[in-house]
Amino acid sequence: MGSFNINIDRTGKVFHAKVEGTFSPEDGMESVKAYQAKIAEITVSEYEIHIDCTELNVSSPSTLPILEACFQMYKQDGFNKVVLTLAKNPILKMQLGRVARTVGLENCEINEV
Known part of the structure; x- marks a missing residue:
């Protein structure tokens, strides 16, 4: 089971996310919902997103489309880095x-x- 945690450093302008474990498609969708709720609180183009993947497992082929969609969101949302x-x-x-x-x-x- 995968888990995630999101924190926003408004002073340093960093959106912090931590992902752990092995994500199922359901876990991936829950993380996307939480991500979208949090980015609504900030001006994304002023922020970097830092994702701690130190405890993340390699994704299975069935969850790769969700991972790609997440990376596409980061690009479209316009994070600095x-x-x-x-x-x-x-x-x-x-x-x-x-x-x-x-x-x-x-x-x-x-x-x-």
């Missing part, structure tokens, strides 16, 4: 990088800790 932080996981890094390229998310930075 998208920063993904991962634990050392070459497969997840490759998967997230491929999804970012697929949707044309050019302002995406992937960091390993």
Whole structure:
């Protein structure tokens, strides 16, 4: 089961999200609803989005379309920068990088800790 947590740093202009576990399509849809409710509170173009993926598992083929849709939202919503932080996981890094390229998310930075 996947979980997520969202916090907004209004002073630093950073939208923080943390995702963990393995997301089902239902988990993905719940995270999208929470994301949309939170971005309604800010001027997205003034913010960076930082997503902590250190405890995220590689996505299954059935959930990749939802992951792509999320990356497409980040692009369309107009965040200044998208920063993904991962634990050392070459497969997840490759998967997230491929999804970012697929949707044309050019302002995406992937960091390993």
